[in-house]
Amino acid sequence: MTNGFITENIAAIQQRIRVAETEYNRQQGAVTLMAVSKTRSANEVAVAAEAGIVDIGENYLQEALDKQAQLTDRGLCWHFIGPIQSNKTRAIAEHFDWVHSLDRIKIARRLNEQRPSDLPPLNICLQVNISQEDSKSGFAPQAVLAAAEDIAQLPRLALRGLMAIPQASDDEAQQRRSFAALRELLEEIKHALPAQPLDTLSMGMSGDMAAAIAEGATIVRIGSDIFGPRQ
Template identity: 50%
Template structure:
């Protein structure tokens, strides 16, 4: 049985190899360790190996971990799961990033509820790139309107796009989706300050995502083992 440290280092090697195979600069892809359902002890094991960015899908579980590990001020916490409007306040008060902004109402509430003493909240717009009814995210043609709204908010910093492409499509279909996402990302990356993050790719599609420009991959099971 491999330890978390061993699996984390293996995941880092996989990211580095995929980055090199895509002829991209070293360290141009960040690894977000997705720690949902995992105990604080597992996060600490990854932390001790130098991991500093962690992603949580469930708000209350994530906030509990943030509070338990509040002494570790260099951890960067990402909310990557869906957010209901009645939970925006606790998210705005605790997380460093929200990758799952998919509508104006959520963006407005996160902005209005971000404490004045905290740095602006980094946000990504979640795009439903394959128009799947089962997934959250804004349609590609509606991204522009949400970009315009978020960039006017003084307590939000728009950092990029996030997507969860269709699971296990054929490679051609997958490449088409990822290419469309990269084209959408590039449209804003060239014109907006701080718009530098394309969060796409998990264990199953990481290599293809990196080949199509991902700057952040979200890895959970390969690091922490099967979900509890």
């Protein structure tokens, strides 16, 4: 795979984002493109960075730490987006800027305790099982407000918003319903917790990005459309 392939893909996706922002009356620049780089090399991430990507999403802790060690001079913002095991919280708290996959209060407390005092608070998105699928992690929609209230009390965490991976669908109307439900949940939490910096909807991937932008996504998580199919 050539470096030009990644660079061209990023330019095309950025253009798709701009078109969607215009079509759905979003402010230009409202949506951040996160490159999801699980199983990809540090060199591929470097190419993405050279093409203007700042936000990098990683699912696997050790793989991410290895890449971070090789890319310390790139000024990247690292997002942890995978399942979180209790024995991994210290390294996540020490080495990441964001966590999008928080699905248990126990994990939140560990991240809060283990976040170094010389770093800013760790940005947090609560993962919501918006389609209430048995196979998916995340807080049930009806449990999100209580979880947000608990996390708002933890001083080393900054509760920024919600993340979801809705049930897969090719029907744009169905995609939009799921994303709208997440947006409405965020509005409910904003009303209940006005002091929190709740400005983030992490939703939308390669197959449903436009629907997510239509319903208020602020971060879209794109992997295969940037780097190609995983080997």
